[in-house]
Amino acid sequence: MTTTNTLPHATLLESLKVFAQVLGPTWAKGVIIRRPAMVGIAESLGLDKHAVRYMQKLRDKYGNDPLLLRLPKSINYALVFMPEHVHRVLQETHQPFATDSREKHAALAHFQPHGVLISQDPERSKRRHFNEAVLDTALPVHRLADHFMGVIHEEASQLLNSLGYKQQLDWERFAISWFRIVRRVVFGNAARDDEQLTQLVNKLRGHANWAFMHPKNDKLQQQLHSRINHYIQLAAQSGSAPEPSLAALIASTPQDADTAPADQVAHWLFAFDPAGMTVFRALALLASHPQQAAQAQTELKANTGSSRQYLPYLRACILEALRLWPTTPVILRQSKTATQWDSGMMPTNTGLIIYTPLLHRDDENLSYANTFAPEVWLDQQHTTTAQQWPLLPFSDGPAVCPARNLVLLLTSNMLAQLLESGALELRSSRLSPKLPLPGTLSPYRLRFKVKG
Incomplete structure (x- = not known):
């Protein structure tokens, strides 16, 4: 390993182009x-595709x-x-690369000042442990899976039943049902119809978009x-047999004054929004790719009841939608040393x-870069490649999404x-399936028609 004074520097013009062509559109x-109008503009102009091209150009010029x-x-x-x-940066989180x-x-x-992602030890470790305990991070299937599946069935059925012949399922209709589920x-x-709660989260998230400037x-x-x-508190007061929910688990999870449960929950409410976008995009992918749609239907017919807790192919479709249109387009770390x-x-203090x-x-x-390839997440050969090449739908390392x-x-x-x-x-x-998939896909523009 050689030692020189510093890493390579981009030119001033190249640095400006990074902000104009890559980070600017992302912001x-x-x-x-998300700002729906700006997502639509990015889709129309192919801004994310151009950003990838410019990053490739810089990589080719400056090396590794x-x-x-x-x-x-x-x-x-x-x-x-x-x-x-x-891999190094993500695996060496939180020392020396802090979240x-x-x-x-x-x-x-703006809305979770004591959230785990913006905490430092010792509070960070306590908050991470709390998140993992309630969210069952270590388990492939959450302990309340059966109940949650029943909630989804009820809300999805109500959504589909509300659509008459030739009516459209759009993001607005879908989002109402999705946030009821959340x-x-x-x-x-008790919170099913509390739309004001979701509006509060979204208003503060809107402020958060401006970061320092708001x-x-x-x-x-x-x-x-x-x-x-x-x-x-309502869940904690519900007695010996509380209604299954994450809030009920919070009530029975060890915590102290540093845990700040409300801040952690605020982050969950925020993160479930892009999860809904991913469902809508995955639905669009399957609706436009007959071969993959047939495989999905085969999996559904072979699995009923509790066996649907783990649907490998549909999970792969969700992961693939996240690969194609990542809901966290920029992962940030700060070097402590x-x-x-x-x-x-x-x-020191470089923002990565x-x-x-x-x-x-x-x-x-990647040969499959611009195609719909759920097999990347299933086939052993592809899985090995994915482990070597960083595909990061939920980040990775110690700060992987709990x-x-x-x-x-x-x-x-x-x-x-x-x-x-x-x-x-x-x-x-x-x-x-005959065309490269676009660099941006706005969920707000997607429309699904009810067939006769």
Whole structure:
């Protein structure tokens, strides 16, 4: 390993282009809550595809090591290109690469100032343990899976029954049902129709999109946390046989003053929004790819009742939708110390930027980059490749999403309910197995028509 003064630097023009062509569109679409109009513009103009192309160009020019952007002297950012370096950064979270980056803290503090992602030890470890305990991170299927599947069946059936002949299923209709499911899963039936709770979360997420540039609204944040705590207390007071929900598990999970359950729950409510988008995109993929749709139907016919807790093919379809259109397009870390790389040192307090679309849609290295390939997540040969090449639908390493398996349970079962009706036809998109899939797919534009 050689030692030089520093890593390679991009030119000023290249650094400006990174912000204009890669980070700018990502921010414009909304990092914490999507801006539908901007997502539609990005889809129409192919902005994400252009961003991947520019990142490939920089990687080809500068080689393997992280690339420092040329910015004012006191500010350091580095692009991480190569699989082995992505793995290093994610595996060496939280030391020396912390999740509590400047930008992430400025954004998430708007509605979860004590959330685990923007915490430091010893509080961080306590909050992570709490999340893992309630969300059953270590289990492939959550302990409340049967109950959650019943909730999904009820809400999906009501949604489908509300659609008459020739009516359309659009994002607005779907989102109403999806967030009813989310509130029932998190809090129980008492919160089913509490749309104001979801609106509170979304309003604060809108503020969070602006991070440093928007003043914090402490009153609104207090309203949100008071509402969350109300439902947690309601679950705790429900006696020896509480209604199954995450809130009921919170009530029986060890915690102390540092745990801040309301902050952790606020993050769950935020994260279930992009999970719903992924269901809608996966539905569009299956509606436009007959071969994969047939495989999905075969899996559904072979599994009924509790066996639907784990649907490998539909989970693979969800993971593939997340690969194609990642809901976390930028993974951020902050270096706590100076770190050594092959060509030099990375300064302390450098913000590391992992642009996931580059990894997921890199047609210079992945033969399936722009196609719908659920087998990537199933076939042993492809799985090995995926482990070597970082596909990061839920991040990775010590900070991997603690709700990964719970999200896959809920999304795959919602997808199953919609597919099983056999009545939905994609009407609004030109997705096709014969064409490369677009770099952006707006869920807000998708329309499914009820077939006769």
